[in-house]
Amino acid sequence: MADYSGSAAGRGFAAPMRFEADILDCEVVGKIPADLDGAFYRVGAEWFYPSRFADDAILNADGYVSMFRIRNGRADYRGRWVRTERFENNRRAGRQLYGYYRNPYTDDESIRDPKRPNRRTVSNTSPLVHAGKLFSLKEDGLPYELDPNTLATRQQWNAGGAWKSETFSAHPKLDPLSGEMVSFGYEATGLASDDLYIATLDSRSRLTESVTVKVPYVSVIHDMALTHRHVVIPFGGYVTSPERLKAGKIHWGWDASKPSMIGVMPRGGAAQDMRWFQGPERCMMHTFNAHSEGNKVILYAPFFDSNFFPFFPPVDGSPWNPARARSFIRKITLDLDRRGNDWKEEILWPMQVGDLGKVDPRVLSLPTRYLYTLFNDDERPAERGKMGPGAPACMTNSYGRFDIETGKVEKYFAGPTHSLQECTFVPRGAGGNEGDGYLIGVVSNYAEMRSELVIADAQRLAEGDIARVLLPFRISQQVHGVWASAKELPLT
Numbered sequence: 001m002a003d004y005s006g007s008a009a010g011r012g013f014a015a016p017m018r019f020e021a022d023i024l025d026c027e028v029v030g031k032i033p034a035d036l037d038g039a040f041y042r043v044g045a046e047w048f049y050p051s052r053f054a055d056d057a058i059l060n061a062d063g064y065v066s067m068f069r070i071r072n073g074r075a076d077y078r079g080r081w082v083r084t085e086r087f088e089n090n091r092r093a094g095r096q097l098y099g100y101y102r103n104p105y106t107d108d109e110s111i112r113d114p115k116r117p118n119r120r121t122v123s124n125t126s127p128l129v130h131a132g133k134l135f136s137l138k139e140d141g142l143p144y145e146l147d148p149n150t151l152a153t154r155q156q157w158n159a160g161g162a163w164k165s166e167t168f169s170a171h172p173k174l175d176p177l178s179g180e181m182v183s184f185g186y187e188a189t190g191l192a193s194d195d196l197y198i199a200t201l202d203s204r205s206r207l208t209e210s211v212t213v214k215v216p217y218v219s220v221i222h223d224m225a226l227t228h229r230h231v232v233i234p235f236g237g238y239v240t241s242p243e244r245l246k247a248g249k250i251h252w253g254w255d256a257s258k259p260s261m262i263g264v265m266p267r268g269g270a271a272q273d274m275r276w277f278q279g280p281e282r283c284m285m286h287t288f289n290a291h292s293e294g295n296k297v298i299l300y301a302p303f304f305d306s307n308f309f310p311f312f313p314p315v316d317g318s319p320w321n322p323a324r325a326r327s328f329i330r331k332i333t334l335d336l337d338r339r340g341n342d343w344k345e346e347i348l349w350p351m352q353v354g355d356l357g358k359v360d361p362r363v364l365s366l367p368t369r370y371l372y373t374l375f376n377d378d379e380r381p382a383e384r385g386k387m388g389p390g391a392p393a394c395m396t397n398s399y400g401r402f403d404i405e406t407g408k409v410e411k412y413f414a415g416p417t418h419s420l421q422e423c424t425f426v427p428r429g430a431g432g433n434e435g436d437g438y439l440i441g442v443v444s445n446y447a448e449m450r451s452e453l454v455i456a457d458a459q460r461l462a463e464g465d466i467a468r469v470l471l472p473f474r475i476s477q478q479v480h481g482v483w484a485s486a487k488e489l490p491l492t
Contacts, residue, residue: 304325417445
């Protein structure tokens with residue numbers, strides 16, 4: 001066993017998890033709805049070998065994919081490492097060969113290759129289901145295709161050679177009306193390059209159109225939003241440069257003097273059609289949804305006031321400020337008829353939330369009523385005395401359904417010793433109205449030192465669980481997850 005002391009991995013509940021697992025017919029409390037037939041896939045980051053640097057980002061850890069296969073009121077669990085080129089190189093060496101997050105200049109000489117940095121990807125951020133295939137994604141490289149039943153890693157994927165960026169976003173958007181996928185790759189032509197590649201793939205994952213645009217400055221472009229008419233690209237604050245990387249630093253630093261940016265262009269537009277709006281300091285990681293109203297684009301997003309990541313330090317040498325790492329649900333209106341490049345921003349609820357939010361996938365790119373995300377409900381205090389080691393200082397004990405129309409928030413509470421990971425919305429059947437379905441997600445039980453899958457009625461969150469799938473151990477921290485029905489994938 002490798003020595004993880006002094007690494008970013010931690011101990012107790014957060015200790016390294018270096019195993020793969022299969023559990024058939026998991027223990028269930030309550031009753032899994034009979035109409036659920038599919039799989040919940042989740043991808044996260046785990047250190048198989050510890051980082052070469054104690055201050056490295058957890059974003060640099062290996063990809064771990066897991067699934068809950070649900071049918072006939074029962075659930076099976078499976079977890080596997082994503083066998084990237086990087087993972088296999090490390091396995092052969094028996095140690096960590098790769099240096100700081102997205103900085104190949106800090107790699108071991110045996111594999112160092114700054115000209116092909118996308119080969120370093122750990123594919124640890126998001127699962128994607130499209131055109132009958134399952135992928136794991138990370139924005140610093142190309143996707144890896146996975147077997148939807150065994151989770152075995154098949155191969156890296158580039159749309160049959162048609163994808164012309166070195167990178168592929170962790171957050172492509174799927175149009176529920178056309179079945180198209182719109183995605184992008186930033187730093188598309190190499191380390192710290194200012195090229196942003198945006199492409200559309202049809203319902204069979206065949207690339208139909210693409211465009212490359214220049215960004216105002218090179219920054220993290222983690223997510224996007226899509227309307228039925230526009231592509232929306234937000235980013236802000238994080239900066240890099242070839243000089244920074246050659247100096248041996250982690251890829252990103254925070255520059256509070258940089259404006260936040262939102263690019264808007266017509267779907268299928270040319271590079272000259274991109275319009276960049278500019279706003280105040282913001283950390284723009286994830287979006288909920290967007291839609292077009294005439295020549296206005298309405299974006300809902302849980303953006304942060306400032307730098308969220310302590311491992312991406314301010315470039316001016318000041319310490320990371322956790323008091324500014326606050327996320328609120330914001331409504332941003334971008335008026336394409338106005339000459340100015342500013343936008344209107346409203347905070348819809350005064351409460352802080354987590355930025356890992358979802359909507360009903362049937363309304364993606366269309367007007368939205370309900371937003372779903374996690375938060376900590378201070379009215380339901382944690383029972384710290386019952387928790388084992390490794391519990392976080394800040395818990396996320398609740399999911400919320402935020403009703404844009406009425407302003408009401410309906411809350412689901414996971415438990416006094418529990419902390420939730422990102423929720424996923426599962427529609428109830430193929431049709432139905434927005435919000436008719438289930439919220440599912442994994443919760444860490446710090447009293448029992450195990451993980452649990454919770455299933456709740458999205459229209460009755462206050463009533464608590466419909467069912468809870470219990471695992472006999474803790475599993476990796478998820479970044480993102482997705483539900484796929486048995487009609488979307490060839491599930492056995």
